[in-house]
Amino acid sequence: MAEVTEEKVEVKAKEPKEPLFSKKNKKLLTDPLADNNPITIQVLGICSALAITAQLKPSIVMAISVVFVLGIGNVVISLMRNIIPSKIRIIVQLVVVATLVIVVDQVLKAFAYTLSKELSVFIGLIITNCIIMGRFEAFALGNGPWKSFLDGIGNAAGYGVLLIIVAFFRELLGSGTLFGAKVLGDPIEKTGVYAFGYENNGFMVLAPMALITVGIIIWIQRSRNKALIEDH
Amino acid sequence: MAINTDKNSYTIIFAIAMVVVVGALLAGISSVLKPNITANKITEKQQNILFAMGVTDTEDPNEFVPAEKAEELFNKYVGDEKYIIVGDVAEKTEDAFNIEVKKENDKLKQDPNYKRKMPLFIGKKDGEEFYIVPMRGNGLWDAIWGYVSLDKEFKKVKGAFFDHKGETPGLGANIKEAYFRDDFIGESILDAAGNYKGITVKKGNGDPKNVRKDDNAVDAMAGATITGDGVTAMVKKGIKMYQPYFATLKK
Numbered sequence: 001m002a003e004v005t006e007e008k009v010e011v012k013a014k015e016p017k018e019p020l021f022s023k024k025n026k027k028l029l030t031d032p033l034a035d036n037n038p039i040t041i042q043v044l045g046i047c048s049a050l051a052i053t054a055q056l057k058p059s060i061v062m063a064i065s066v067v068f069v070l071g072i073g074n075v076v077i078s079l080m081r082n083i084i085p086s087k088i089r090i091i092v093q094l095v096v097v098a099t100l101v102i103v104v105d106q107v108l109k110a111f112a113y114t115l116s117k118e119l120s121v122f123i124g125l126i127i128t129n130c131i132i133m134g135r136f137e138a139f140a141l142g143n144g145p146w147k148s149f150l151d152g153i154g155n156a157a158g159y160g161v162l163l164i165i166v167a168f169f170r171e172l173l174g175s176g177t178l179f180g181a182k183v184l185g186d187p188i189e190k191t192g193v194y195a196f197g198y199e200n201n202g203f204m205v206l207a208p209m210a211l212i213t214v215g216i217i218i219w220i221q222r223s224r225n226k227a228l229i230e231d232h
Numbered sequence: 233m234a235i236n237t238d239k240n241s242y243t244i245i246f247a248i249a250m251v252v253v254v255g256a257l258l259a260g261i262s263s264v265l266k267p268n269i270t271a272n273k274i275t276e277k278q279q280n281i282l283f284a285m286g287v288t289d290t291e292d293p294n295e296f297v298p299a300e301k302a303e304e305l306f307n308k309y310v311g312d313e314k315y316i317i318v319g320d321v322a323e324k325t326e327d328a329f330n331i332e333v334k335k336e337n338d339k340l341k342q343d344p345n346y347k348r349k350m351p352l353f354i355g356k357k358d359g360e361e362f363y364i365v366p367m368r369g370n371g372l373w374d375a376i377w378g379y380v381s382l383d384k385e386f387k388k389v390k391g392a393f394f395d396h397k398g399e400t401p402g403l404g405a406n407i408k409e410a411y412f413r414d415d416f417i418g419e420s421i422l423d424a425a426g427n428y429k430g431i432t433v434k435k436g437n438g439d440p441k442n443v444r445k446d447d448n449a450v451d452a453m454a455g456a457t458i459t460g461d462g463v464t465a466m467v468k469k470g471i472k473m474y475q476p477y478f479a480t481l482k483k
Contacts, residue, residue, distance in 0.1 A: 085243040092250065099254050103261055110268035113276065113299070 020146065028150040032158035039162045040218045041228060044130040049163055050210040052122050056179050059167035061108075061115055062122060063160025067153060069100045070132050074152030077140035084141075093136045094127070101126045131159055166213045174204030275299050277329070278306040284379035284393045285309065285355040285362035294410045310364075313354035318347050320476040328352070333368040333377070333470075350473055355381070362390055365474060369466025372458040374398040376407065376466060380416070386478040388445070389431065392416040394463065404459030415442045415450035421471060423448060428475055430468030433460035 019025075038044045052058045076096050077084075084092050105123045108116035116123065126132065135155050140148040171177055176184040176194075185192015187200055203209055222228045236242060279296035282288075287309055289295035297305050314328035331351040339346050355362040362381040369376050374397035381391040394407040406412055416431060423429040424446070434449040435457065442450055452460045 083237065083246070085237045085246050087238070087243050088247060091247075095250060095254055099258060102258055106261055106265050106269070109272065110265040113269075113272035 025147060025150055028147060029154040029157075032151075032155040033161060034158075034221075035225065035228065037158045037162060037221075038131045038134075038155050039159055039214060040221055042131075042134070044134055045159050046211075046214070048122060048125055048129055049159075049166060049214060050207045051125070052119070053163055053167040053170055053210050053213075054174065054205050055171050056164065056167045057115070058119050058122070059163040060160075061112075061119060062126075063156070063163050065104045065108075065123060066126060066129065066132070066159055067156040068104060069097065069126055070135060070152040070156040071149055072152075073097055073100055073132060074135055074140040074148035075145045077136045078143060078145045078148035081141050081143075089141065090133075090137075093133055096136070097127050097132050131155055162214070162217065165217065166210055169213055170204045170210060173201050174209070176200045272299075274329075275302045278302040280379050280393050280395070281353055281355070281364050281366075282306060282309060284364050284381045284391045285357055286381075286391045287355075287357060309355045309357055310353050313356070315352045315354070317350040317352055317474065317477045320480045322352070322477060333366050334375070337368065348473070350477075352474065352477075360384075360390075363478075365471055367466050367470025369462050369469070371396050371399045371407075371462040372404050372456070373400070376459070376462055378407075378463075378466065378470075380467060380471065382421070382471070386482065387420055387422055389416045389419050389421060396459070399459050400456070403453065404456040406453050406456060407459060407463055412450075412453055416467075418445045419450060420446045420448060428472060430471065431464070432468075433464045435460075 032038055035041070039046065039049055048062065052062050073096050077093060080092070101123065104126070105116065108119070108123065135152055139151045143151070168178070171179075172183070176182060176187060182192075184198070185194045187194050237246075279299070279302050282297055282302065282305055287297060287305060289297055296302070312324070312326065314326060315322045315324055316328045316331060317323075328351040331349050333351075336348045336350070340348050351366055353364040353366075355364060361384045363384065363386070364379055364381045366379050367377065376394065376396040376399065378392060378394035380389055380393075382388065383390050392413050394413055396405060396407055399405045399407065419431050419442070421428065421430055429448045432449045433452050435452040437447065437449045437451060439447065439449070440451045
């Protein structure tokens with residue numbers, strides 16, 4: 001929670017006009033990609049990371065949808081931050097996410113029907129993605145629209161990048177494909193690496209392996225940047 | 233201008249305004265996108281029907297025909313062979329495509345005397361006839377539906393496609409998978425005496441490879457008993473309704 005108050009205080013002191021991509025603004029965008037990644041550091045949004053990362057394609061669509069929802073949502077909340085009644089602010093936030101998610105869902109249904117069937121329930125689940133409500137509450141309610149936009153895009157991209165990394169390994173090791181293309185050869189015809197007795201690891205397709213993959217990424221990240229390790 | 237955002241009256245006005253704005257926005261978007269979504273649903277139905285009669289993507293036999301070719305192929309294989317059946321009387325009409333099994337089920341529920349309209353599609357491929365029956369039932373969590381095509385003696389299943397709204401991924405959701413659906417192909421819907429029996433999704437029927445095509449049973453999916461039972465009930469009821477009509481055709 002320390003982080004939250006810090007961010008809110010930051011704005012109270014009205015800063016003089018700063019360039020659009022000042023150092024601080026750039027940090028808003030890049031920080032969540034690595035050192036403050038919503039999944040590996042804040043451990044938010046894990047549920048959807050488990051559910052949809054068995055293949056690359058849905059992961060990328062999910063990443064794009066979350067970038068859209070969080071980018072726009074943060075701006076909307078930020079623009080309304082001074083008129084939102086504090087008593088019902090969580091409800092207002094939910095309404096904003098839900099509206100945006102319905103828009104995404106309808107657009108997918110209209111223009112990418114097969115994909116929307118594949119993602120079916122997960123698009124709806126964006127509403128419950130903790131990252132979104134987290135950023136609304138912690139950042140957009142206390143910061144200007146431009147900053148909120150950068151923060152939203154940054155955090156959603158950090159989430160998306162991780163989804164894509166996890167999905168890459170799960171699809172490659174679990175099904176031997178990338179974007180559905182058989183990059184490792186054909187397991188039934190025994191071509192490519194399968195000719196040498198390689199087998200797909202069916203375990204990778206199941207949800208628990210997403211957790212373990214995320215765990216390995218957290219491990220690698222923290223062993224490279226010791227500052228991220230909490231001292232318990 | 234500072235607004236007192238803590239006042240109750242303000243909170244209520246804000247909430248009302250928000251609901252009105254959001255409602256109008258969503259209604260607008262929905263009506264703009266509706267034609268596209270409806271077109272997609274029609275395409276999907278055509279793809280499903282074609283799939284049940286074995287017209288699939290040439291590259292991958294487990295895929296639908298490409299969406300942009302669905303209409304053309306549907307006209308080629310099914311054309312205007314669309315019928316609405318009431319009892320044992322069939323009427324050839326384009327309207328058959330728009331009949332929703334779900335709505336007919338609901339009407340029957342409200343009025344037990346209602347004579348349901350049953351859509352039937354007859355496809356022709358390589359000189360063979362496929363009688364395609366749409367059906368709808370309940371899985372474990374939500375609706376399941378499918379299209380089953382029968383041969384012209386109404387003895388055997390020639391093809392099937394099943395889909396679901398929200399069955400458990402990896403368990404009940406497997407009714408969509410080829411290994412489950414393909415077991416239905418060639419399976420007999422009549423018992424040895426020639427009476428209608430349907431097809432049972434059965435645990436431990438000692439026939440995992442589905443060699444016996446005349447035992448009216450296919451192998452169940454592990455961990456998805458209730459979804460499997462749902463498929464059994466749906467197929468059994470779904471084809472049974474058509475029996476009076478099929479009987480007149482057999483004569």
